[in-house]
Amino acid sequence: MRSRSLVVLMLSVTGFLRDARVSCCDESCTNKPVFTPSSLVVRFGDSTSANCSVCEDACVRNQYDVETPVGRRTKMGSTVLWTVDALTEWSPSSMCYYSNDAGHQCCTYLHVTVYQPPHKVSISVNHTGPMVEGHRYTLQCTVEDVAPVKNLFVTFYRGQTALGLPQSINSTDKEPEKPQTQNFTLHVNPGREDDGAEFWCEAKLELGPEGPKLPPVETSQKITATVHYKPHLEGSSPPDPIRVQEGELLQLNCSAVANPPPLYTWTHGSEKIDVSEDVLTINSTTVSDGGKYTCSVVNKMGNVTREFDVEVQESYTVIIIVIIAAVVLLIAILGLVAYRYCYKPGRVGRYNLKDVFLRAHSAVPTAD
Numbered sequence: 001m002r003s004r005s006l007v008v009l010m011l012s013v014t015g016f017l018r019d020a021r022v023s024c025c026d027e028s029c030t031n032k033p034v035f036t037p038s039s040l041v042v043r044f045g046d047s048t049s050a051n052c053s054v055c056e057d058a059c060v061r062n063q064y065d066v067e068t069p070v071g072r073r074t075k076m077g078s079t080v081l082w083t084v085d086a087l088t089e090w091s092p093s094s095m096c097y098y099s100n101d102a103g104h105q106c107c108t109y110l111h112v113t114v115y116q117p118p119h120k121v122s123i124s125v126n127h128t129g130p131m132v133e134g135h136r137y138t139l140q141c142t143v144e145d146v147a148p149v150k151n152l153f154v155t156f157y158r159g160q161t162a163l164g165l166p167q168s169i170n171s172t173d174k175e176p177e178k179p180q181t182q183n184f185t186l187h188v189n190p191g192r193e194d195d196g197a198e199f200w201c202e203a204k205l206e207l208g209p210e211g212p213k214l215p216p217v218e219t220s221q222k223i224t225a226t227v228h229y230k231p232h233l234e235g236s237s238p239p240d241p242i243r244v245q246e247g248e249l250l251q252l253n254c255s256a257v258a259n260p261p262p263l264y265t266w267t268h269g270s271e272k273i274d275v276s277e278d279v280l281t282i283n284s285t286t287v288s289d290g291g292k293y294t295c296s297v298v299n300k301m302g303n304v305t306r307e308f309d310v311e312v313q314e315s316y317t318v319i320i321i322v323i324i325a326a327v328v329l330l331i332a333i334l335g336l337v338a339y340r341y342c343y344k345p346g347r348v349g350r351y352n353l354k355d356v357f358l359r360a361h362s363a364v365p366t367a368d
């Protein structure tokens with residue numbers, strides 16, 4: 001008779017108990033007990049609760065039992081309310097079961113995920129001091145005291161950019177649910193664009209829809225990369241040749257990026273110039289400033305050179321001044337010539353007048 005069926009409701013909160021019951025518990029029976037919610041995600045130390053509803057009316061009339069080493073059980077008809085004020089078990093996989101007339105146990109497990117956000121997340125690189133362009137380094141992200149590790153996803157970042165997909169581990173540990181410290185690594189080949197970049201990592205616990213709305217996220221400190229690299233010239237190549245008017249400003253720009261900061265040396269033809277800046281400035285060029293300039297940029301990582309071919313063109317102003325001077329001189333000469341021409345006819349005229357006078361005078365009959 002149904003009324004005589006023995007209904008045993010048991011709520012187990014220890015893994016040990018679960019293992020002990022597995023052999024005599026049928027999980028594929030019809031009329032299984034139902035947990036609400038069907039699974040729990042609880043932060044270690046937090047409170048939690050679940051309801052187990054065993055079966056219909058029959059259960060209420062029969063004797064049943066509840067066993068649990070953790071939390072409180074409250075029997076209400078065919079349901080048991082399990083509540084825990086502070087969950088401090090790492091594998092509290094709970095079981096709810098009853099026995100029917102035939103002595104079979106019908107049961108359901110409540111899966112409880114107990115999580116703990118990482119105690120600390122830190123990043124390190126397998127190297128001290130500046131990194132070298134093109135060399136390979138290993139970034140390591142250490143996530144301390146986190147559970148469960150199978151839900152942990154670690155992402156490396158450079159500035160705001162994620163470096164690859166989140167990493168996780170396939171946990172094969174015997175007790176994977178307990179807090180563990182895990183290391184994640186990423187290989188990097190820093191280039192000059194990484195000089196000054198910030199690297200960090202982020203550990204996230206992906207706990208699914210039953211988990212907290214905002215998944216627990218912890219970030220590491222940031223490490224600023226110093227990358228040493230050889231000089232690279234900035235700006236576009238200069239025109240070839242560079243034409244400049246005599247007397248004008250000449251600036252040759254050999255600016256380069258490099259770490260450590262580079263040294264600049266300049267030569268004009270085969271002569272070294274006493275300039276150690278990236279820009280060579282000649283305020284007023286002369287024809288002798290033309291020719292080939294070589295700028296050499298060097299640091300301990302390497303060197304680069306840039307050549308400039310300078311043509312100094314004689315200035316038009318000089319030519320204009322020369323032309324004006326020539327014109328002035330010409331005018332002066334012409335003026336002098338003209339004066340000489342004008343002066344001679346004047347004297348002739350006077351002589352002529354005198355002659356005319358004399359002639360006129362002589363023409364007048366005199367008493368002589």
Ligand SMILES: *[C@@H]1O[C@H](CO)[C@@H](O)[C@H](O)[C@H]1NC(C)=O
Nearest residue numbers: 125126127128136137138187
């Ligand atoms: C750092 O790790 C990289 C890649 O694993 C390795 O090639 C390099 O030798 C390591 N450097 C140091 C200083 O341990």
Ligand SMILES: *[C@@H]1O[C@H](CO)[C@@H](O)[C@H](O)[C@H]1NC(C)=O
Nearest residue numbers: 234235236251253254255279
């Ligand atoms: C030289 O070139 C660099 C890079 O193109 C530029 O930043 C800098 O202002 C230039 N300097 C001068 C004096 O033109």
